[in-house]
Amino acid sequence: MTPDEIQAALADMRPQMLRFARLQLRSEAAAEDAVQEALLAAHTSADKFTGASSVKTWVFSILKNKIIDELRRRVREGNVMDFAAAEDEMKDLDDLFDQRGHWAAPPMAWADPEAALDNQQFWVVFEACLDGVPPKHGRIFMMREILGLETEEICKELAISPSNCWVLLHRARLGLRECLTQRWFGEQQ
Amino acid sequence: MINCKEATQLISQGQERTLTLAERLALKLHFLICAGCRASERQFEFLRAAARRIGSPEP
Numbered sequence: 001m002t003p004d005e006i007q008a009a010l011a012d013m014r015p016q017m018l019r020f021a022r023l024q025l026r027s028e029a030a031a032e033d034a035v036q037e038a039l040l041a042a043h044t045s046a047d048k049f050t051g052a053s054s055v056k057t058w059v060f061s062i063l064k065n066k067i068i069d070e071l072r073r074r075v076r077e078g079n080v081m082d083f084a085a086a087e088d089e090m091k092d093l094d095d096l097f098d099q100r101g102h103w104a105a106p107p108m109a110w111a112d113p114e115a116a117l118d119n120q121q122f123w124v125v126f127e128a129c130l131d132g133v134p135p136k137h138g139r140i141f142m143m144r145e146i147l148g149l150e151t152e153e154i155c156k157e158l159a160i161s162p163s164n165c166w167v168l169l170h171r172a173r174l175g176l177r178e179c180l181t182q183r184w185f186g187e188q189q
Numbered sequence: 190m191i192n193c194k195e196a197t198q199l200i201s202q203g204q205e206r207t208l209t210l211a212e213r214l215a216l217k218l219h220f221l222i223c224a225g226c227r228a229s230e231r232q233f234e235f236l237r238a239a240a241r242r243i244g245s246p247e248p
């Protein structure tokens with residue numbers, strides 16, 4: 001690729017990168033910084049790229065690492081929520097089950113979820129749901145499923161036990177399931 | 190018999206660790222009688238797939 005082509009490919013990606021970083025970091029300034037650093041790194045490694053798709057894969061993996069670094073920094077500086085004290089946020093989800101632990105309203109299968117993946121509007125809703133679940137749940141879900149960290153790493157980073165980590169992830173999934181049912185899949189039924 | 194609350198916990202943990210034989214059996218039996226938990230399992234799988242797609246955008 002010529003430097004101009006790389007430049008154009010990177011400029012193209014910038015909005016998507018920013019949105020991605022904002023979702024994880026919840027700070028405009030921190031998101032700008034992470035994207036800027038990833039783009040700078042891409043410029044200095046321009047000779048590695050064989051095409052627009054390789055630029056994209058590469059830059060996003062750099063961006064993910066920058067985001068993970070930033071999240072680690074926040075943990076180190078104590079600038080992070082108290083994950084160990086997450087139990088108090090579970091009340092609303094307990095309403096999902098009755099006293100005997102059965103579904104209060106059993107989930108219905110979603111109609112054609114695969115099709116949603118190709119619908120741009122679905123991703124807007126998905127991100128809104130990620131933003132809408134309690135931050136502790138959302139953050140840990142993103143570390144696990146979007147940034148791709150292993151559960152052990154997350155436990156270590158956040159100084160919580162594996163079982164606490166599982167509980168938080170589970171709460172996140174239940175919350176996201178509810179949100180998507182209400183805001184996306186429910187509408188079709 | 191496990192209830193739905195326990196079943197969904199196992200479904201979630203199945204994405205984090207290998208379930209024991211007893212846990213898998215309990216879940217299987219529960220699925221036989223519970224469409225809600227069967228739907229949840231597929232939905233949890235979908236959440237993972239969707240989140241991974243955000244994490245590795247297609248070129």
Ligand SMILES: [Zn+2]
Binds near residue numbers: 196
């Ligand atoms: Zn059930």
